[in-house]
Amino acid sequence: MEKIVLTPKYMNSFVCIGSECEDNCCSAGWQISIDKKTYQKYKNIKHPELGKEIKDSVKRIKNGVTSDSKYAYFKMNEYKHCSLLNENKMCSVHLNLGEDMLSPVCATFPRIQNQIDNEFELSATLSCPEAARLALLNPGGIDFEKKDYEPNKNWSTKINLKTQNIDNGNTKFHVVREFAIDIVQSRLLSLSDRLIFLGLFMNKLQEILDRKSYHEINDLIQEYQIKLASEQYLNSIQLIHDNISLQVETTIGLVKARKKSDISSVKYLECLDDLMNGLNIRDENHIDNQKVMDVYLFNYKNYYAPFIAGYEYILENYVVNYMFESMFPNMAVGDPFKDYIKLASLFAMLKLHFVGISGEYKGISQNLAVKIIYTFVRTFEHNLSYKNGMMELIEENGFNTLAHIVSLLKDRKILKRTEILL
Ligand code: SF4
Numbered sequence: 554m555e556k557i558v559l560t561p562k563y564m565n566s567f568v569c570i571g572s573e574c575e576d577n578c579c580s581a582g583w584q585i586s587i588d589k590k591t592y593q594k595y596k597n598i599k600h601p602e603l604g605k606e607i608k609d610s611v612k613r614i615k616n617g618v619t620s621d622s623k624y625a626y627f628k629m630n631e632y633k634h635c636s637l638l639n640e641n642k643m644c645s646v647h648l649n650l651g652e653d654m655l656s657p658v659c660a661t662f663p664r665i666q667n668q669i670d671n672e673f674e675l676s677a678t679l680s681c682p683e684a685a686r687l688a689l690l691n692p693g694g695i696d697f698e699k700k701d702y703e704p705n706k707n708w709s710t711k712i713n714l715k716t717q718n719i720d721n722g723n724t725k726f727h728v729v730r731e732f733a734i735d736i737v738q739s740r741l742l743s744l745s746d747r748l749i750f751l752g753l754f755m756n757k758l759q760e761i762l763d764r765k766s767y768h769e770i771n772d773l774i775q776e777y778q779i780k781l782a783s784e785q786y787l788n789s790i791q792l793i794h795d796n797i798s799l800q801v802e803t804t805i806g807l808v809k810a811r812k813k814s815d816i817s818s819v820k821y822l823e824c825l826d827d828l829m830n831g832l833n834i835r836d837e838n839h840i841d842n843q844k845v846m847d848v849y850l851f852n853y854k855n856y857y858a859p860f861i862a863g864y865e866y867i868l869e870n871y872v873v874n875y876m877f878e879s880m881f882p883n884m885a886v887g888d889p890f891k892d893y894i895k896l897a898s899l900f901a902m903l904k905l906h907f908v909g910i911s912g913e914y915k916g917i918s919q920n921l922a923v924k925i926i927y928t929f930v931r932t933f934e935h936n937l938s939y940k941n942g943m944m945e946l947i948e949e950n951g952f953n954t955l956a957h958i959v960s961l962l963k964d965r966k967i968l969k970r971t972e973i974l975l
Pocket residue numbers: 568569570571574575576577578579662663680681682683684
């Protein structure tokens with residue numbers, strides 16, 4: 554039965570480019586989950602050429618994390634490629650048996666399908682380089698449209714959100730997310746300052762949710778819409794002091810924490826080398842913070858700021874896509890201010906990558922920006938245990954306050970924004 558879907562317009566152009574892809578998702582070294590139904594289909598398959606190969610390529614998950622959706626996985630070969638990828642980098646299951654024989658994870662990727670009540674949302678994770686190009690490289694920003702939709706039975710639904718329960722704030726989910734995205738797409742401020750504005754709004758929203766005064770949410774949005782149009786209020790955000798040394802030290806610490814567990818993306822490891830070289834870090838266990846900060850500010854002024862003057866929309870599109878696909882802020886589970894801290898911390902780390910890597914290449918091209926972002930999403934966003942660990946680290950260090958998050962985000966004012974734009 555046809556439903557309604559809300560989708561970013563870039564999804565109209567997305568098709569997997571398969572063998573043309575520079576970093577095929579089937580050779581990304583991830584564990585590719587198979588659900589119970591597909592596993593049983595594979596175990597009973599009678600295909601003359603592929604039957605044995607498929608049976609030999611799947612393995613049951615037998616530890617405590619097994620579930621119907623994560624019942625088995627594909628074995629990787631010695632190069633960390635899915636063993637069912639053929640010599641032309643095409644999936645032999647899809648090619649020979651059709652899409653219906655794929656597991657939901659394989660059929661859905663890189664699409665993210667969410668459901669709100671009876672409506673669907675369809676976007677893409679930017680860990681796919683082709684989806685990243687389409688979503689990121691649009692100077693006009695991400696636009697959305699509603700259209701009729703026939704849900705694909707083989708696609709998995711990531712988040713299923715209900716907005717009817719009056720005992721949480723999600724009755725206001727649509728208006729809150731719409732306004733949060735409006736803030737990020739409001740180009741009167743630099744992107745970092747827009748995220749600080751978003752933090753001020755989210756902080757107040759959290760207070761309302763803590764009091765369960767959900768009826769105040771509309772008034773809060775109105776108050777912040779007025780602030781978003783107030784030159785005086787926007788100026789006050791621009792005048793906030795930066796704390797670059799805290800920003801650099803904290804974000805490097807968060808990147809180092811990720812290195813403690815396995816990183817499977819070879820292309821991300823290239824970015825990581827470029828980041829360290831670009832910041833002149835030779836031994837990450839003995840970092841001279843003052844020297845690194847000096848290099849950071851040099852890169853920032855000479856390479857990152859000129860790039861941002863022309864291409865800040867790339868990072869804006871990253872943030873907007875993240876908010877849309879993660880249904881930010883979900884007010885029924887967890888606390889939305891925590892979701893904001895996660896978003897702001899990921900953005901601060903991504904900015905560190907851009908500034909550092911810009912030093913290695915004396916600038917950033919659009920291709921390089923796409924590579925940094927899709928490998929960053931693969932390495933940081935797709936690792937749930939890291940994201941949870943990151944939040945624990947932030948909380949343990951007392952960085953989970955608005956003041957600290959502002960320090961992570963606030964840029965050094967090198968030129969007036971209008972001067973950069975000229
Ligand atoms: S990463 Fe994207 S474009 Fe590349 S093979 Fe996977 S789905 Fe296709």
